[in-house]
Amino acid sequence: MSARVAVLGLGAMGLPMATTLARTFDVVGFDVAPARVALAVEAGATAAASVADACTGTDVVVVGVRDGAQLDALALGPGGLAESLPAGAVVVVTSTVGEEAVRAVADALAARGIRTVDAPVSGGPVRAGAGDLLVMVGADDDALAAARPVLDALASSLTVVGGIGAGQQLKTVNQLLCGIHTAAAAEALALAHRLGLDLDACVAVLSQGAAASFMLADRGPRIAARLRGEEPPLRSRLDVIGKDMGIVGDLTRRLKVATPVAAAAEQLYRTVSAAGHDADDDSVVATLLTGEQTW
Structure with missing residues (x-):
């Protein structure tokens, strides 16, 4: 597939996930640490200068942040996903942030026509780099269908457990x-x-x-x-x-x-x-x- 996927947050899990996705998709990566972006470029991704730059022409965004506060800032803050993504895009939250945090962000994005997939991952960086993660998904059928090719590239085991928040x-x-x-x-x-x-x-x-x-x-x-x-x-x-x-x-x-x-x-x-x-x-x-x- 040649679809464009943005990976926002290139930390311990985000970088190997970007590396895995770059084998199949046109991946653009962004992180506040330039050194992490450089590593993503070495792995086959394209560097983005900002969240808005990463979201341009992108329909699927994979988010790898540390906590709920970072998710909220990335999604709803100035220059964040809510301002940058077109209606119909889907945001895949792979981080462990808790059900309340992901539901709040999903509701705010939905008001702008942006879909969310609650998809926390387990397995560690090595398995992330091999596309061998366990992914626990909470999403409606429409959002899941849009994100499924990306999730399948990351996961060796994917379980849908309910709606938004159930994955968390x-x-x-x-x-x-x-x-x-x-x-x-x-x-x-x-x-x-x-x-x-x-x-x-x-x-x-x-x-x-x-x-x-x-x-x-x-x-x-x-x-x-x-x-x-x-x-x-x-x-x-x-x-x-x-x-x-x-x-x-x-x-x-x-x-x-x-x-x-x-x-x-x-x-x-x-x-x-x-x-x-x-x-x-x-x-x-x-x-x-x-x-x-x-x-």
């Missing part, structure tokens, strides 16, 4: 598990480290048994490296997982669902954040648990 609801459930599993992996490997065990062997062994999880396999090598005093690559910032667990906490408190394990994980990430580690890879939690870094 399922992603929140997903992130409850991810946040707990990441904290559990950090605790387990911190203990293994104090016992003097070979951490790489621990990750390999644990990943084959009943204790296996995606987060252990994904975060485990970085946690092990950090516990050995090495600096692992930055793959998932601490403030991102903290933000996601905040969404979990807000939703479960509103619904009065008891989630004590998730609440403990949320407080762990908040504590590490308060110690100034927002921009670090979330593997930093493990060294703080052992006392080898200050809180």
Whole structure:
């Protein structure tokens, strides 16, 4: 296909998604960080100078932002999507922002004739670059049909769970598990480290048994490296997982669902954040648990 697709937000997930889409579509990319735009151009995308520039002649926009505030600014702020996109265009929100944020933006865009697909993704940057993401979709049939070729290029597993907001609801459930599993992996490997065990062997062994999880396999090598005093690559910032667990906490408190394990994980990430580690890879939690870094 030669359709033009704009990718707005070229961070840890946006850049590999743009790379994947550039294999099939004419992709234009924009980010507030010029270095990220340059990387997208190297991957086959065309650089846009602004959101308005990216939206010119574009009918499908993929949004990869950090949180609901960024989504609101991108969609409804000066020079944003509401001002830039033609009626009939479709905005695909791949970020984890919570159901209230995506519904508010979708309603505002709908007033201008712009459709929205609530499509948070899971799988991490490597799978994003391979078009192997899990995508949880909330959308009406018309918007989904318009975005489907783009979603199919990104996803190996795509599930439609309802209307706008339903994708965010399922992603929140997903992130409850991810946040707990990441904290559990950090605790387990911190203990293994104090016992003097070979951490790489621990990750390999644990990943084959009943204790296996995606987060252990994904975060485990970085946690092990950090516990050995090495600096692992930055793959998932601490403030991102903290933000996601905040969404979990807000939703479960509103619904009065008891989630004590998730609440403990949320407080762990908040504590590490308060110690100034927002921009670090979330593997930093493990060294703080052992006392080898200050809180």
